[in-house]
Amino acid sequence: MRRGRDQTFTVGCYAVCDTPMLRFLSALLIFQTALAAAPPKPKLVVLIVIDQFPNTYLQRFRSEYHGGLDRLLREGAVFTNARYRQTPTVTAAGHSIIGTGAMPAVSGIIGNAWYDRDTRTIVTSVCDPHEKEVGATGWAVNPQVCEDTDPASPRRLLASTVGDELKMASRDSRVVGISFKARSAILPAGHMADGAFWFDARAGSFVSSTFFFPDGKLPAWADQFNRRRLADQYLDRKWANFPKWTFEGKINKYERLMASPWGNELIEKMAEAAVAGEKLGQHAGTDLLSVSFSANDAVGHQTGPDSPEVEDMARRVDVLIGALLTRLETAVGPKNLTVVLTADHGVAPVPAVNVARRMPGGSLRADPGAVIQAALSQRFGEGKWIENAGGGDYYLDHNLIAEKKLERADVERAAADALLDSAAAHPFRVYTRTQLLNGGAGDFIAESMRNGFYARRSADIFVLLEPGWLPVMPAPTQTSHSTPFSYDTHVPVIFWGQGIRRGRFDQEIAVNDIAPTLTTLLEVGRPSGASGRALAEIFSDN
Structure with missing residues (x-):
């Protein structure tokens, strides 16, 4: 053939x-x-977090940005629909998600603080009585409490961070975290960080703990920075256009600096000092710097998202980010730098503003705890049914339930039913511990509650108020955040620099996607609890 x-x-x-x-x-x-x-890996990755910065601030104030935010928006990969998918949306949970990609259900960081049943005390996400503060001395530590001013560590964080994975992959990598708040400095950086630094309002300087520096000494560059006493220069400085604001505290001299433009300036200057002092971006491995600007949150809580102060803070942080980008490019070169910008949460409108707009919302004057106490006493007999409460979370007294030979699920359900029947409490949803342990199927709100629940630390009853409703604030201009609603969950996510393809990306993503995207770009291990996906659509071979 x-x-x-x-x-x-x-x-x-x-x-x-x-x-x-x-x-x-x-x-x-x-x-x-x-x-x-394959694109060359960056020598330095910088995580920039703006505390309390909803995505709407990028749109509302866009014409005001001429610095760093402007550059990132023009030159970066901009995700317009990035959201948190857990409740609560608070600083500690947000920063831990940024660093680990893990939900609170996995990382254990269920809030800024929670009730510890073993010690019967409130503990913060990072306070650690086993450590000592480094960089300031003379402060008494009460072993019976665990507060923001106490020594801190990442021991309560149960997952690895991008920085941890970098350190495990290369001994040459350096990891540093900086913020005004301890939790914001520590949680994105992780367990193996070479240093985390936060501001002590009693001392007027940046401090750390013996977890990071067992010898009890700050690095020479950090000590030299503190010796400049920059905080003292800001105490009498006036905030242009806002003359009523003052910045010298009555109890602690520097306690008001966080709620000022100067708080962010201190953070940016400390970040520059860390880049030089640690020689970040100049090692054989990739280094990571986490910088969290806390002052936007402190001002925003006092004035709300529609205030001129918040707009001014947004303009100012744009300038500071621009200065930091310039310093970073000078230190390591633009082709050796990758930056991620995001926020740890958004913020709710001030209730009075919502009312004036004829939008849903208001200030809650009823006490949901009193509703629970009355209902359980009526049905099951007298007793102090609530062991602890805070932020809409209620820890029932398990010993009392056992003494009365009751089933926890029955008591939880009775409390939830009473709340749902109380119009004055404005309940939108009420979830119980048993419900969440059994999966708590439902819509995106139910999913967010499951994602924020960690059995060893979480409460028994969770009350979610109707949209726009907040507990009564100390002042009528004040507001807060913690819900699964878009005003709290919708935040910026922008990648910029080496290995990143610029453009606008309108698809829905989660903030959890940041960590696995970075570890994929850097070709290191995925953080242990990460639940997000690698955003491969932004990778470039340039």
Whole structure:
């Protein structure tokens, strides 16, 4: 049988070309092509977090940005629909998610603080009585309490961070976290960080703890920075256009600096000092710097998202981020730098503003705890049914329930039903511990509650108020955040720099996606609890 010309060629090629040597050379060519296509990894990754900065601030104040935010928006990969998918939306939970990609259900960081049943005390996400503060001395530590002013560590964080994975992959990598708040400095940086630094309002300087510096000494560069006493220069400085604001505290001299433009200035200057002092971006491995600007949150709580002070703070942080980007590019070169910008949460409108707009919302004057106490006493008998409460979370007295030979699920359900029947409490949803332990199926709100629940630390009853409703604040201009509603969950996510393709991306993503995206870009291990996906659509081979 005669074969056509093409068939003859094919047979001949198999006979001649299919040799071990040529197969090896072909595989080598493919491997070399893949290597050539892979972008070089950055020498420095910088996480920039703006505390309390909803995505709407990028849109509302866009014309005011001419610095760092402007550059990131023009030159970066901008995700317009990034959201948190857990409740509560608070600083500690947000910063832990940014660093780990893990939900609170996995990381254990269920809030800024929670009730510890073992010690019967409130503990914060990072306070650690086993450590000592480094960089300031003379402060008494009460072992019976665990507060924001106490020594701190990441021991309550149950998951690894991007920084931890970098450190495990390369001994040459350096990881540093900086913020005004301890939790904001520590949680994104992680367990193996070379240093986390936060501001002590009693001392007027940046401090750390013996967890990071067992010898009890700050690095020389940090000590030199503190010796400049920059905080003292800001105490009498006036905030242009806002003359009523003053910044010298009555109890602690520096306690008001966080709620000022100067709080963010101190953070930016400390970040520059860390870049120089730690030689970030100049090591064999990739380094990571986490910088969290806390002052936007402190001002925003006092004035609300529609205030001129908040707008001014947004303009100012744009300038500071621009200065930091310039310093980073000078230190490591633009081709060695990758930056991620996001926020740890948004913020609710001030209730009075919502009312004036004829929007849903208001200030809650009823006490949901009193509703629970009355209902349980009526049904099951007298007793102090609530062991602890805070932020809409209620811890029932398990010993009392056991003494009365009751089932916890029955008591929880009775409390939830009473709340749902109370119009004055404005309940939107009420979830119970048993319900969440059993999966708590439902919509995105139910999912957010499951994602924020960690059995060892979480409460028994969770009350979610109707949208726009907040507990009565100390002042009528004040507001807060913690809900699964868009005003609290919708935040910026922008990637910029080496290995990143610029553009606008309108698809829905989660903030949990940041960590696995970075570890994929850096070719290191995925953080242990990360639940997000790598945003491969932004990777570039430039």
